[in-house]
Amino acid sequence: MVKHWGWSANTCAPWSVSWGSAAIPTLAETARATYPATSPKVPVILDLRAAEAYANNRSETDTRRALDNAFDRFSDNRPEHGDPDWSYWINEAQAHAQAGYCYVKLEDWARARDHLRTALRLQADEYTREGALRNALLATTYVQQEQPELDRAIALGDQAVQTLTGQVTSARCIKHVRNLVDTLRPYRRTPAVRRFCQDARDLITT
Structure with missing residues (x-):
């Protein structure tokens, strides 16, 4: 089962997980490879969670790559069976908010501002x-x-x-x-x- 990682629609805080932040990118990459045909919302959530972990570790290149992957997934086709019920909360506004938060952690104020302004416009x-x-x-x-x-x-x-x-x-x-x-x-x-x-x-x- 894929865990619900990231920011939910009902809370400001990222959901806590029992693993350390250094392990999350590896777990996210493994989950993406394991469920290649799932709803694109699943890898979006995984990429956003990985981006946050990379940002916490001050890895700018990895953070940007994970965020780019997440936004690219929004254009993927939806599966015939639809999206998982638990993924209802993820949308572009939430993704931009998470990206903005990651760039705040990296002290990249210009990129953080662009994403946060977009999140506010879309919410x-x-x-x-x-x-x-x-x-x-x-x-x-x-x-x-x-x-x-x-x-x-x-x-x-x-x-x-x-x-x-x-x-x-x-x-x-x-x-x-x-x-x-x-x-x-x-x-x-x-x-x-x-x-x-x-x-x-x-x-x-x-």
Whole structure:
């Protein structure tokens, strides 16, 4: 049985697995070879999970290859028996979000930003929790780039805080808002940054 690896439609966090991250790419490659005629969604999920493991290991070349493979799979023909029920959550928005997360891990801010913006554009309205996560991560890319764009970062951060305060709760998403606040600390003398950090304080200290 192929495990459900990756980000689900109902959570911001990657599903935890019992294997170490170094073993996941090998497991993913083995599973792809074992199930060559399965739904293309299965290898997409496997490639995305492998990409995350490579990103955690700071292997940029392997991460990019796994992500390229995942996106190439979306054009593959669907099998006559359809996709597995458990793969319902994977779509291009989720794939772009995962790619953006991988590039954040690699500190490749430009690529991370491109994928996260695409994920936000493609996501359905009901994905408020994922939207909060993507906004927080996207905001971080604007702060971390060579020429920070603080106004854009704060606008995205405000959206994430508003969603997590009034609509949904997620410890994982709050963690990324906390990371955003930490990233903004060198700019705390800027009034807009100071205001955002104050607004986020109650959320990130709960």
